[in-house]
Amino acid sequence: MAEPEGAVGRSLPRSGARRLAFGRGRYSDDLRFPALLHLAFVRSPHAHARILGIDPAPAVAAVPNARVFTGAEIAEICAPWQGTMDHLPTMVSPPQHVVAVDRVAWQGEPVAAVVAASRAEAEDAAGEVAVEWDPLPAAAVRDRTLDEDVALVHPELGSNLCFSTTIGTGNSESALDEAAHVVDGRFSFSRHSGVPLEMRTVIADYDPGEGTLTVHGSHQSPWHQQDTLSRYLGIPEHLVRVVAPDIGGGFGIKLHVYGDEIAVSAVSRILGRPVKYVVDRMEAFVSDVHARDQAVMARLGVDGDGRIRGLSVDALTSLGAYGSLGRPPISEGMMTIMMAAGAYANERYDARLRVAFQNKPPSGMYRAVGQPIACAVAEQLLDWAAHAAGIDPVELRRRNYWSDEDYPLRTPGGLAIKRLSPRRCLDKLVGMMGYDALRAQQAELRKTGIHRGIGVATFLEMTSVGPAYYGPSGAHISTQDGATVRLEPSGTVRCVTSVIELGQGTHAALAQIVADRLGVAASDVRVVGGDTSTTPYGGGAWASRGLTIGGEAVWRAAEGLRANILELAGSILQADPSDLDLARGAVCDRGTGEPRIALSEIGRIGHFRHDTLPPGVQPELAVTRHYVPDAAPFALANGVQGSSLEVDVETGEVRLLDHWVVEDCGRIVNPLLVEEQIRGGVVQGIGGALFEECRYDEDGQMLNASFVDYLVPMAAGLPDIHVGHVETPIEETALGTKGAGEAGTVGAPAAIMLAVNDALRPLGARVTSLPITPESILEAVAAAERP
Amino acid sequence: MKAPRFAYIRPESLDEVLELLAEHGDDARILAGGQSLMPTLNMRLSRPRLLIDINRIEELKGISFEDGTVRIGALARHGEVMTSSIVAEHLPMIAEAMPHVAHVAIRNRGTFGGSIALADPAAELPACAVALGAEFVLANKRGRRNVAARSFFNGLYETERADDELLVETRIPAIESGYRSSFMELARRHGDFALAGVCCHARVDGNVLSDVRLAYFGSEDRPRFADGASAAAEGKAWSEDVKEAVKTALGDDLDPIGNFHASAATRLHLARVLTGRAIDRMVAAG
Structure with missing residues (x-):
C-alpha cells in the first residue's frame, strides 16, 4: 500500500523565515496609504482623576493641521462596552469608554486623540492639549486593594472586588490536620506584560463612498476586531474588513480589543481618511494589557510515604481598572486554582479566589494565563514536602501522579483530564538531565561553598479551549477555525486559513498537513491567511489552538480535496476511486503504488478541459472545512521541566546553567517548530522568574516603563534549553495534536524557583516572590541568618 | 515617540563647534x-534647540600613547577602545571594563567622550577615570583647560564642563x-547599568598594597573615590583582616542611593563584596 509522503512529523524549515531573513517582512507599520493621517493620544498622567476640562486650542495653535478628538466626541459614535460575561453573573465590570470621558482610572488611559499630517506633529500637538485634572486617590498597592481604607477604583461599584469564588471538596483542612508533613508558603507573582517586539499598530481606513471600514493591524484575532468594530461603530459587518499582515509577536497582548485601537477607527470614520496609530514602547507599558499580579497562600500535606493528603490554595489576583471585552480578567486566577497540582492524585482540595480592581492598566491574557502560578505554587510545595518527608523530590512526584488506570478523570479542582503522560515525561527528563550525577555534583560543590540548585517541575498546559467555555459566556469569540484547500491547475496547492501567523510558524505546519494528505511536497503548498474578507471565519491565534483546531480544519479540507481529486481521477482513468491513492505528486494505484496520472494533469483537466470529462462530472478542486473541538473542553498538554543553576549567595546573582523540557503536545507535525515554541516559552518563563515586573508607586505611577528598567531576558544570560518529546495523540481529532505554545512559559518559573530554593536550602533561606532578584536572595539569606 | 523639532548642524572644524557653543550654550x-x-530626545525628556554633530571633527578621534600618557579622543567609539592594543597594554582596567559597557550595537556608536561628558552615575568609564587619575581636556573659544577626573563630576549628569565648553579628549596615565x-x-543583566561596581588600582608588591585607589559607580549620584577604604588598605599586606577593615571603611565612604533595582543597603553590601573579590583577584594575579 502506498503511503503518503508523510510531511507530518518532519522538522522542515519554514518558508516564512526565509522571507523575513530576506528583509521582505511587511508589518503593519511598513504599509503605505495615500492621504494618511497620523494619530497620537493624550494619555492620563494620573492613576485616578476627574477630567474637569479639555482645551484643544493650544494644540491647534501649535500645529495648525492638527485636530483633537475628546472622549466625549468619540463616544458620540462609539458606545462604551462592558467586559461582563453571561456565564459569570457575579463578576462585575463597569462600562468602559474607548477614550476616557469625565474620569480616568489608570495612568496611561487615553484622554484625547490627536491627528495630524505626521506622527511627530501629532505628538507635538498632543503635548499642547490642555487638560484640567482633579486628581483622586488611587488603589495601587497590590494585595491591599480590598482593604477598607483603600480608594475605590469604580465608586459606583461600592467595592474593589471584581469576583470571588471557592472550589474544591471541602475536606482539605481536616486532611491537612491529619497529614504527617504539612508545608505552606505565601507566594507572590509580579505584574507583567507580554512586550512583543512589534508594537500594537492599527491603520483604519473608512471609505465614506461605500461605507466600508478596512483595518490593517497587528492583531491575533482579526475576527474579534471585525465583530467589535461592526457592533460598536455601527458599520454592517460585511463592510468591515480586518487584515493582519506580518505580526512581530503577540503573546496574548494582541488578542484583546483596545479602546485606543477602536478610537483610531472612530476617528477615520469621522474624517473619512486613513488614520494610523502605532503604540510607542513607553505607551505600551501603560496601555498593553497586564497580567499575573497574584498573591497566593497555599498549604500541602503529605503522609509519611510522601503521598498527597490534601491541598488548600487562597489566591488574590490584582487586576487593572477594567477587564477586556469578551475576555474575562478572572482567567489568571481561575487557571491558578483550577490547575494547581492537577497532574497529581489528590482527592482533598479547596481553593478560594478573589479578584480585585486596581488603578492600573486593564488586565488580560498573557501567554500561559495563570498556569505558571499554579505550577510554581504546587511544585514548590511538593519540593518542600519531599524534603520534609525525606524523599527525593523526583521520587515524590513519581509516587503522586495519577495512574494510567485513573483516566479519564475530573480533578477536585474541576479539570477534566482524558489522559496525561507525566511519568514518561519525567523518566525521559531525568535521563536527559543526568539527574543522579547532577545531584552528586551538587553535593560535592557544596563542600567548596558553591551553591548549585536543581529544580524539576511538572506542568499542565490547557490548550485549544473549545466552545464549552466561550459559548455560554456570550462573548463573540469563535472557537472554530476554517480552511479552504485548492488544487491549482499546475498541480500545486493553495491553502487559505483562518489561523493567524504571528511568528510562531503555524502556517508552515499547515502546509505540512496539506502535503501529507495530498501526497505533495510541503514546498508545493502555499498557505495564506490574515484577511477577514477572504479567508474562512475563525478564532485566531490564542490558547495554543492553531494546529489543534486550525490544523484539524486544514486536515479535513485536504481530506475532502483528496476525495474529490480521486473521484475526478477515477472518471478520467475509468477506475474505482477507492483503488486510487495520492503520492509523490501523482494519483497512483493504491495496491502497487504505480503512478497513474500526475496531479498537474488532474489540475489541467479539472480546470481547463472540462470538455473531455464525461457528462455530469463537476470537478470540485477547492474544499472548505471548519472544525470546532466539540468532544472535549480543551486539549491538555503536559510535561516536565528541569533547571540547573548556581546562586552566588554573597551577591544574590543567579547563573542559569542548563534547562531541560520534555513535553507531550500529542502528535507533532514539525518538531523544529515545537522546539522553537518551547524554547521561546521557556525564555519568557525565565523572564517571569528572574526579571519581569511592572513596578508601581503607591500613587499608581509606573516606575519602569521602558526597556532600561523593565528587564526581559537577554540571549547572553540564557542557558541551553534541551527539549525532548513524548507523543500521546488525542483521540478526538484525526490529527491528534495538542497545543505547544505556552508549555515553556508554564513550567520554567517553577523549575527556576525550585532550583533557587534548592540551592539556598543549606542556608535555611527561601524565596517565594517572583521575579527573584539579587536583592530578594540577599534578603532571604540575611533573614535566615537572623536568630 | 518622535523627537521634538530641533535644528541640526554638522561643522567641519573644531573652531566652528566652539564658535557655535559660544553662541548657543545650553x-x-x-x-x-x-x-x-x-x-532622550525621542522620549521628549530634553528639548534642545540645536544639535551640533561633531562626528566630522578629525582631531577628536583616535587613541594614542605618548610620554606615559594615553590620549583617548572624545569621539573614540567604545568598540574602538575595547579593541585598542594601546588600551590593552597601558590601561588594563579600561580594557577590563569595556565589555561591561552596554551592548555591541551601542558600543559601535557610543563614544568615550560622550560617556564622560554625560556623567551617568551608573556608567563604568567615569569611575575608571577617577581611579586612574585621568584628566579631561575641555576647550572653548578662548582656550583649553585640564580638569582632574576626581573634581570633574558634580552630580547626576552634572560636571565641571561649562555650557560653552567641549570635552575634546581624556588623558590617562x-x-x-x-x-x-x-x-x-554587578548588573541585573550583562550590559545593564550596574547595581554596584568597583575600580581598583594599586601598586602590588607580593601581597602588600600601596598607592591604593578605589573608585565606585552605580552607588551615588556620581563616581565616588573611596578615601577611607583606600587608606585602610594602604601599605598593608592583603589579608582577611585588612579586607574586613576596607569593607568597614567603605561604609563611611559610600552613601548609596537606592532604587527599585536595589536598596541603598544592598548596594553598599554589593560594593563591599565586590571590593573584597576585586582586590583578591588583583593580588592573586601576580
Missing part, C-alpha cells in the same frame, strides 16, 4: 554617538610597572 547639545541623546588594576561590576 540651548545646544553635542551629538557624538547619540546613544543616550537620541532616546599609563599603568606603571609594579601596579595592577582590577574592575568588577
Whole structure:
C-alpha cells in the first residue's frame, strides 16, 4: 500500500523565515496609504482623576493641521462596552469608554486623540492639549486593594472586588490536620506584560463612498476586531474588513480589543481618511494589557510515604481598572486554582479566589494565563514536602501522579483530564538531565561553598479551549477555525486559513498537513491567511489552538480535496476511486503504488478541459472545512521541566546553567517548530522568574516603563534549553495534536524557583516572590541568618 | 515617540563647534554617538534647540600613547577602545571594563567622550577615570583647560564642563610597572547599568598594597573615590583582616542611593563584596 509522503512529523524549515531573513517582512507599520493621517493620544498622567476640562486650542495653535478628538466626541459614535460575561453573573465590570470621558482610572488611559499630517506633529500637538485634572486617590498597592481604607477604583461599584469564588471538596483542612508533613508558603507573582517586539499598530481606513471600514493591524484575532468594530461603530459587518499582515509577536497582548485601537477607527470614520496609530514602547507599558499580579497562600500535606493528603490554595489576583471585552480578567486566577497540582492524585482540595480592581492598566491574557502560578505554587510545595518527608523530590512526584488506570478523570479542582503522560515525561527528563550525577555534583560543590540548585517541575498546559467555555459566556469569540484547500491547475496547492501567523510558524505546519494528505511536497503548498474578507471565519491565534483546531480544519479540507481529486481521477482513468491513492505528486494505484496520472494533469483537466470529462462530472478542486473541538473542553498538554543553576549567595546573582523540557503536545507535525515554541516559552518563563515586573508607586505611577528598567531576558544570560518529546495523540481529532505554545512559559518559573530554593536550602533561606532578584536572595539569606 | 523639532548642524572644524557653543550654550547639545541623546530626545525628556554633530571633527578621534600618557579622543567609539592594543597594554582596567559597557550595537556608536561628558552615575568609564587619575581636556573659544577626573563630576549628569565648553579628549596615565588594576561590576543583566561596581588600582608588591585607589559607580549620584577604604588598605599586606577593615571603611565612604533595582543597603553590601573579590583577584594575579 502506498503511503503518503508523510510531511507530518518532519522538522522542515519554514518558508516564512526565509522571507523575513530576506528583509521582505511587511508589518503593519511598513504599509503605505495615500492621504494618511497620523494619530497620537493624550494619555492620563494620573492613576485616578476627574477630567474637569479639555482645551484643544493650544494644540491647534501649535500645529495648525492638527485636530483633537475628546472622549466625549468619540463616544458620540462609539458606545462604551462592558467586559461582563453571561456565564459569570457575579463578576462585575463597569462600562468602559474607548477614550476616557469625565474620569480616568489608570495612568496611561487615553484622554484625547490627536491627528495630524505626521506622527511627530501629532505628538507635538498632543503635548499642547490642555487638560484640567482633579486628581483622586488611587488603589495601587497590590494585595491591599480590598482593604477598607483603600480608594475605590469604580465608586459606583461600592467595592474593589471584581469576583470571588471557592472550589474544591471541602475536606482539605481536616486532611491537612491529619497529614504527617504539612508545608505552606505565601507566594507572590509580579505584574507583567507580554512586550512583543512589534508594537500594537492599527491603520483604519473608512471609505465614506461605500461605507466600508478596512483595518490593517497587528492583531491575533482579526475576527474579534471585525465583530467589535461592526457592533460598536455601527458599520454592517460585511463592510468591515480586518487584515493582519506580518505580526512581530503577540503573546496574548494582541488578542484583546483596545479602546485606543477602536478610537483610531472612530476617528477615520469621522474624517473619512486613513488614520494610523502605532503604540510607542513607553505607551505600551501603560496601555498593553497586564497580567499575573497574584498573591497566593497555599498549604500541602503529605503522609509519611510522601503521598498527597490534601491541598488548600487562597489566591488574590490584582487586576487593572477594567477587564477586556469578551475576555474575562478572572482567567489568571481561575487557571491558578483550577490547575494547581492537577497532574497529581489528590482527592482533598479547596481553593478560594478573589479578584480585585486596581488603578492600573486593564488586565488580560498573557501567554500561559495563570498556569505558571499554579505550577510554581504546587511544585514548590511538593519540593518542600519531599524534603520534609525525606524523599527525593523526583521520587515524590513519581509516587503522586495519577495512574494510567485513573483516566479519564475530573480533578477536585474541576479539570477534566482524558489522559496525561507525566511519568514518561519525567523518566525521559531525568535521563536527559543526568539527574543522579547532577545531584552528586551538587553535593560535592557544596563542600567548596558553591551553591548549585536543581529544580524539576511538572506542568499542565490547557490548550485549544473549545466552545464549552466561550459559548455560554456570550462573548463573540469563535472557537472554530476554517480552511479552504485548492488544487491549482499546475498541480500545486493553495491553502487559505483562518489561523493567524504571528511568528510562531503555524502556517508552515499547515502546509505540512496539506502535503501529507495530498501526497505533495510541503514546498508545493502555499498557505495564506490574515484577511477577514477572504479567508474562512475563525478564532485566531490564542490558547495554543492553531494546529489543534486550525490544523484539524486544514486536515479535513485536504481530506475532502483528496476525495474529490480521486473521484475526478477515477472518471478520467475509468477506475474505482477507492483503488486510487495520492503520492509523490501523482494519483497512483493504491495496491502497487504505480503512478497513474500526475496531479498537474488532474489540475489541467479539472480546470481547463472540462470538455473531455464525461457528462455530469463537476470537478470540485477547492474544499472548505471548519472544525470546532466539540468532544472535549480543551486539549491538555503536559510535561516536565528541569533547571540547573548556581546562586552566588554573597551577591544574590543567579547563573542559569542548563534547562531541560520534555513535553507531550500529542502528535507533532514539525518538531523544529515545537522546539522553537518551547524554547521561546521557556525564555519568557525565565523572564517571569528572574526579571519581569511592572513596578508601581503607591500613587499608581509606573516606575519602569521602558526597556532600561523593565528587564526581559537577554540571549547572553540564557542557558541551553534541551527539549525532548513524548507523543500521546488525542483521540478526538484525526490529527491528534495538542497545543505547544505556552508549555515553556508554564513550567520554567517553577523549575527556576525550585532550583533557587534548592540551592539556598543549606542556608535555611527561601524565596517565594517572583521575579527573584539579587536583592530578594540577599534578603532571604540575611533573614535566615537572623536568630 | 518622535523627537521634538530641533535644528541640526554638522561643522567641519573644531573652531566652528566652539564658535557655535559660544553662541548657543545650553540651548545646544553635542551629538557624538547619540546613544543616550537620541532616546532622550525621542522620549521628549530634553528639548534642545540645536544639535551640533561633531562626528566630522578629525582631531577628536583616535587613541594614542605618548610620554606615559594615553590620549583617548572624545569621539573614540567604545568598540574602538575595547579593541585598542594601546588600551590593552597601558590601561588594563579600561580594557577590563569595556565589555561591561552596554551592548555591541551601542558600543559601535557610543563614544568615550560622550560617556564622560554625560556623567551617568551608573556608567563604568567615569569611575575608571577617577581611579586612574585621568584628566579631561575641555576647550572653548578662548582656550583649553585640564580638569582632574576626581573634581570633574558634580552630580547626576552634572560636571565641571561649562555650557560653552567641549570635552575634546581624556588623558590617562599609563599603568606603571609594579601596579595592577582590577574592575568588577554587578548588573541585573550583562550590559545593564550596574547595581554596584568597583575600580581598583594599586601598586602590588607580593601581597602588600600601596598607592591604593578605589573608585565606585552605580552607588551615588556620581563616581565616588573611596578615601577611607583606600587608606585602610594602604601599605598593608592583603589579608582577611585588612579586607574586613576596607569593607568597614567603605561604609563611611559610600552613601548609596537606592532604587527599585536595589536598596541603598544592598548596594553598599554589593560594593563591599565586590571590593573584597576585586582586590583578591588583583593580588592573586601576580
